[in-house]
Amino acid sequence: MVFQVKLFKSGNEFSVDESETVLDAALKHGYVIPYSCRSGSCGACKARIVSGRVDYGDYAGDTLTDADHAKGIALLCQARPIEDLVVDAREVAVSQEIEIKMLPCRVSHLEKLNHDVMLMTLKLPANQQFTYLAGQYIDMLLRDGRRRSFSLASAPRDGGELELHVRRVPGGFFTNQIFNTMKERDLLRFQGPLGTFFLRQDSEKPVILVAGGTGFAPIKAIVEMAIEEKNTRPIHLFWGVRAEPDLYMNDLAGRWSERYDHIEYTPVLSEVNADSGWTGKVGWVHEAVVEQYPDLGGYEVYMSGPPPMIEAGSAAFLEHGLSDQCLFFDSFEFASDVPQG
Ligand SMILES: Cc1cc2nc3c(=O)[nH]c(=O)nc-3n(C[C@H](O)[C@H](O)[C@H](O)COP(=O)(O)OP(=O)(O)OC[C@H]3O[C@@H](n4cnc5c(N)ncnc54)[C@H](O)[C@@H]3O)c2cc1C
Ligand code: FES
Structure with a gap:
């Protein structure tokens, strides 16, 4: 069977085959909705089902809470329609056509x-x-x-x-x-x-980038792109790792901040030996961010890395005034080994 899905804010409509998730169908029809892991683990694709019923699919136990269920929230990377739907999901403006x-x-x-x-x-x-x-x-x-x-x-x-x-x-x-x-x-x-972890071009807000471990990878791409495009939006990169050798491209990040006035870089170690000679920040990376930016009201935050860092960071940043519309993340969840389309 085929169902119709209407996006509440834009009125855009697309069809979903009963074998597809709402997210896969939206992407197939060129509508980009925020998502990251596609395995029901990170919560990036949460959206409210305004009308109609869905099969919620498989997801990690705590990704959808009782409060989410009470509000009619589903994970669009897992949800399959049982009826025609109206869905209140944020749509992401993309500057060029992206074909998967x-x-x-x-x-x-x-x-x-x-x-x-x-x-x-x-x-x-x-x-x-x-x-x-x-x-x-x-x-x-x-x-x-x-x-x-x-x-x-x-x-x-x-x-x-x-x-x-x-x-x-x-x-x-x-x-x-x-x-x-x-x-x-x-x-x-x-x-x-x-994924939808890319710099939103429709904003001028200063950007805070938060990387944990190899979460530096997508952030490196974002900074390189901003430099190439001569985009001078202020960027403050925080890179959190356990010990100094884990900052595997520390020199590169240091060079960005030396060369470009609008880029600042703060490495943060969570474990430091007394004799290491480290004079930089110590502790959890999200704590270093809120220590320096106690009011995140005017910022956008982009965060990538291990799931515990994403969870702790999201909670702390929202508590410190960040709008949930200005928080973007890729949570490095492990694969669930469930085949996907
Ligand atoms: C959107 C996204 C982007 C990612 N980008 C990167 C990236 O750029 N660089 C990168 O290094 N990783 C990245 N990851 C994580 C990466 O996908 C996993 O580490 C990888 O799939 C592990 O594969 P594996 O076969 O070696 O481990 P598996 O055989 O799948 O795992 C074996 C066991 O190890 C544990 N495990 C698996 N992965 C992890 C993990 N990441 N952390 C802690 N324990 C784990 C689990 O208990 C698992 O059962 C990303 C993940 C996502 C969802
Ligand atoms: S993209 Fe749906 S839970 Fe991660």
Whole structure:
């Protein structure tokens, strides 16, 4: 069966096949709604069902609370319509048409950046166009149908290679393959670009970027793009890691802030040995942000990294006056290994 979905604010309408999620159908018809993990874990795609009924689908237990259910909120990456729907979801204005594709690629370079982060670059076939927005991610498609998500770490360039920063997960299936057996020239497949973690162009508000670990990857792409476009919106980048070696591109971030008056950089370590000589910030990265910006009313915050950082950061920033319309995040959830379209 096919159902109609109407977006409450814009009045835009599209059809959804009963086998599709509302999010997949919206993207297929060119309507971009905020989303990140596509696995029911991060909550980025929450929206209110104004009328009609949905099958809520599978999601991590605490992603939809009782209060969400009472308000009719669903996760659009999981929800499938049972009736025609009216949905109150934010639509994201996108400056160019983005087509989600499945593409082959070759590993062109592998380089360890520190003890547990690998720089991996991917080369696309010469006849393939791949357009993305700085901050988006791709899903690597494994032979058995599983997927693994990685953010694109460089600004889009015509014919340019794709850069990924991969953290080795202890016991992780794919990231250990990358560290142990993958070689340059190996052939892979991916789907992308995905996600809505990109700089909103319709705002002039100063930007706070918050990275945790390899959450630096999409943020690097966003900063590179802003520099390339000569966008002088003030940017303050906070990068939180455990120890100094985890700041695997500290020099690059330092150079941005030296060269550009509108870019500020604050690295934050959560564990410091007394004899390390570290004179910078210590503690949780979200605490460093609110210490410096106790009133976030006039800012936009973009945050990417491990789920606990996203949860703690979101709560703290909203408490400190940030509007929920000005909070954007990619939560580095693990794959649920449920096949997706
Ligand atoms: C939108 C998005 C963007 C992402 N971008 C990046 C990126 O740019 N760089 C990057 O390094 N990672 C990124 N991730 C996380 C990355 O997708 C996972 O680390 C990866 O899928 C792990 O694959 P694996 O096969 O090695 O682990 P699996 O075999 O899937 O995991 C084995 C076990 O390890 C644990 N585990 C898995 N992943 C993690 C994790 N991330 N943290 C802690 N424990 C974990 C789980 O308990 C899991 O059961 C992103 C995730 C999302 C959703
Ligand atoms: S919960 Fe739907 S995109 Fe993460």
